[in-house]
Amino acid sequence: MNLDLGDDAKEYGRQALRAFEAAGGDQLVQQAEAKPDTRDGLVGPVLNELGAWELDPRTDADGLEAAAALCRSAGYWALPYPVAERLAKPTDLDTDGLVVVAANHPSAAIGGVETRWAAVTLAGIRSTVTGHGDTGPAFVAPLELAETDRNGAGDLALALVLPCWTLLGMLDRAVELTIAHISLRKQFGQSLSAFQGVQFQLTDAEVERSGMEILAKYALWSAGSNKPEALVDALALRMAALEAAEVVFRVCHQLHGAVGFCDETTLSWLSRYSLPLRRLPLGLSATRDELSRRAGRSGLTGLYA
Incomplete structure (x- = not known):
């Protein structure tokens, strides 16, 4: 079991981050929201240049890791395109x-x-x-x-895991933005980051985010290995991802204050565009119920045990 992405996949993710930034970065989602019909034209050419649709995450281990890295980079910029959903396409249907x-x-x-x-x-x-x-x-x-x-049934594990990698990228960015914010803002003559209460809150958020990252790597390995319990692992990851997102965005909004809910801040856009990932196809309670039903009396294996 290898719970880390390969060097090639990590480099691919870094190249994707730079490519999305060069294409417009945070402006992409704002432009797409103003004109939803243009989102394909805004993002599609960048993904084509990256060779995104040449990846084969269902049958190639390296392609699977690269797909996860790409989804994470897309989430970091709240990229207005269903990257994970495109990459999760089945091999036996003529669809994209x-x-x-x-x-x-x-x-x-x-x-x-x-x-x-x-x-x-x-x-x-x-x-x-x-x-x-x-x-x-x-x-x-x-x-x-x-x-x-x-x-x-065989399509489900990967189709659930890859969107969690997109959500992970959003949590990466939310924590990063919040660290920058509390380092710059001052209260009572010192930066917010110096207050112990702020440090405790941010630690809670980072523990959730980093814990989800480990589980995302495990579920990706499980899906790529075609393990019998891959779907249960994917549902367990989704449950953990939704719980982490709830904590991270709550803490990040609290530490940003009222400005965190204004469109002038990137956190507001991240939070808003994380909602489909967190609510569809199932929210947290329904995901827990589905996981409980499928895990049954045998329980979970691996890192989840």
Whole structure:
């Protein structure tokens, strides 16, 4: 078991970070929100240059690690594009991406990206996306589906794990922004970072973020190894990721103060665009229920035991 990405994958992630920054960085999501139909044109050429769609995360171990690194870099910039969902596409369907959806009222953050999408429920029911309703906040749109088969159980683990890597990138940035903020702001003649209460809060956030990072690496290895319990590991990661996101964004917003909820701050954009990842296809309580049902009496293995 190797719980770290290879050097090539790490370098690929760094190159992606620089490429997204050069393409506009934080301005990309703001431009895409103003004109959702342009998000493909804003981001697509950069991803093509990076060779994103040449990665093969389902059958190639190196491609899997590179895909995870790319998703993390996309999350860091709140990239307005469903990178993880494109990379999770199944190998036996003629589609360009895969989204995990709820059985009732399926929806996904793919509004404005006109490509061939497949959808799969946690019961393994696969469908093609034949259309979608109006695009709402954070590009979420209700989906119109046509069922194709019920053989999607093998697609689920990777399709759940990669979006968690996107969320991890968002948490990386949120903590980084908050450290910079409390280092610059002064209260009673000293920087906020000097106060013990602030240090305790930030430590809580970092413990959650770093713990999620370790679990993300384990779940990625589990999915790539085609372990029988890979789906349970993916659900355990998702539960941990949602819990971490709740703590990290709460602490980061508190330490930013009221300004953290204003669009002038990057944290506000990160927080807003993390919501589809945290709520779709299941929120925290529903994810816990699904994990409990699947883990059953046998419980969890590996790092989760």
